Amino acid sequence: MVPIVFKWIVFLVASLLAIFSAIMMVTRRNPVHSALWLVVTFISLAVLYFLLNATFIAISQIIVYAGAIMMLFLFVIMLIHLEKGPEELKVLGASKIFAIVLTVLLFVEIAVGVYYYRVTTFKPGPMPLGDAKTVGFLLYTNYLFPFEIASILLLVGIVGAVMLAKRRKE
Amino acid sequence: MKEYIGILIILIFANLIALLIVGLSYFLGERKPKKVKLEPYECGMTTIGPARRRISIKYYIFAMLFLIFDIEVLFMYPWAVVTKNLKLFGFIEMFIFIIILLVGYVYVWKKGALEWE
Numbered sequence: 001m002v003p004i005v006f007k008w009i010v011f012l013v014a015s016l017l018a019i020f021s022a023i024m025m026v027t028r029r030n031p032v033h034s035a036l037w038l039v040v041t042f043i044s045l046a047v048l049y050f051l052l053n054a055t056f057i058a059i060s061q062i063i064v065y066a067g068a069i070m071m072l073f074l075f076v077i078m079l080i081h082l083e084k085g086p087e088e089l090k091v092l093g094a095s096k097i098f099a100i101v102l103t104v105l106l107f108v109e110i111a112v113g114v115y116y117y118r119v120t121t122f123k124p125g126p127m128p129l130g131d132a133k134t135v136g137f138l139l140y141t142n143y144l145f146p147f148e149i150a151s152i153l154l155l156v157g158i159v160g161a162v163m164l165a166k167r168r169k170e
Numbered sequence: 171m172k173e174y175i176g177i178l179i180i181l182i183f184a185n186l187i188a189l190l191i192v193g194l195s196y197f198l199g200e201r202k203p204k205k206v207k208l209e210p211y212e213c214g215m216t217t218i219g220p221a222r223r224r225i226s227i228k229y230y231i232f233a234m235l236f237l238i239f240d241i242e243v244l245f246m247y248p249w250a251v252v253t254k255n256l257k258l259f260g261f262i263e264m265f266i267f268i269i270i271l272l273v274g275y276v277y278v279w280k281k282g283a284l285e286w287e
Contacts (some may be wrong), residue, residue, distance in 0.1 A: 010178070050174060055174070056247070056248060059247075060244055063240070063244060064237075064240060064241060064244060067240070068236060068237040068240045068241075069237065071233055071236070071237075072233045072234065072237055075225070075229055075230050075233045076230070078224070078225045078229075079224060079225060079227060079229075079230060080224070132247055132248045132251045133248070133251050133252060135248045136248030136249055136251045136252035137252050137255070139245075139248055139249075140248075140249060140252060140256055140259075140260050140263055141256075144263060147245065147263070147267065148263070148266060148267060148270075150245065150267075151242075151266075151267045151270040151271055152270060154238050154241060154242055154271055154274065155270055155271060155273060155274040157234075157238045158235065158238050158271075158274035158275075158277065158278060159274065159277060161231055161234035161235060161238070162231065162277065162278055162281050162283045164231075165227050165228070165230050165231035165234065165283075166231060166281060166282075166283050167287075
């Protein structure tokens with residue numbers, strides 16, 4: 001068994017890195033830099049999932065979020081006009097005040113949740129919970145219907161992507 | 171948990187070696203920057219405008235379709251692990267899943283979205 005101190009060290013490094021890279025992501029002016037910092041955040045979150053014994057989620061986090069979704073983000077950034085350079089930010093616009101209020105609300109919500117549910121200790125789930133085998137058994141027996149519905153969702157996604165981005169034939 | 175320590179060791183060593191190579195060449199190498207040296211191209215056309223331009227939306231559709239089929243494959247990982255235990259039932263489940271997505275694939279193909287016009 002891995003010593004608990006070692007786990008704590010990995011946890012601390014991963015969570016601090018996640019927070020640091022999230023702050024870096026928000027504060028960067030260059031959107032491409034922001035996107036790259038977001039990759040670091042996603043990978044640190046994957047490490048946290050590993051520590052919680054959710055190994056399948058951790059691997060999917062890396063494959064889908066840090067890989068595919070980040071690629072999509074970068075593509076979207078490159079689709080937008082960037083040659084103008086970042087606009088001069090207003091000191092305090094209406095949208096900023098709205099954003100601050102929402103952020104404070106979200107923070108309070110999380111704080112209350114953490115306080116009342118007593119999430120004070122870092123507790124990994126039971127060992128065979130998040131690996132591919134357990135996920136597979138649950139997904140393909142108990143949660144069969146959601147799995148098949150997911151294919152419909154993906155189908156809608158395909159049609160939506162084609163409808164949005166494909167030039168219609170005249 | 172124990173079996174994943176190997177990944178951690180690889181991560182640490184890969185980063186160390188990368189840092190070492192870049193760091194060594196940074197500290198030991200000699201740099202005499204000149205205007206011509208810093209130009210992206212020594213010969214050819216002179217640069218016009220910034221490199222950041224809008225890319226075509228055609229790239230976006232490929233990215234989007236890649237993402238969707240990536241998620242489709244992600245569903246197959248846990249299935250592949252337990253498919254021996256699920257026997258024919260699991261096979262039929264995945265068959266329906268793939269058939270539904272195959273409809274999407276045929277749609278994309280027929281719409282000509284995979285072609286570069």
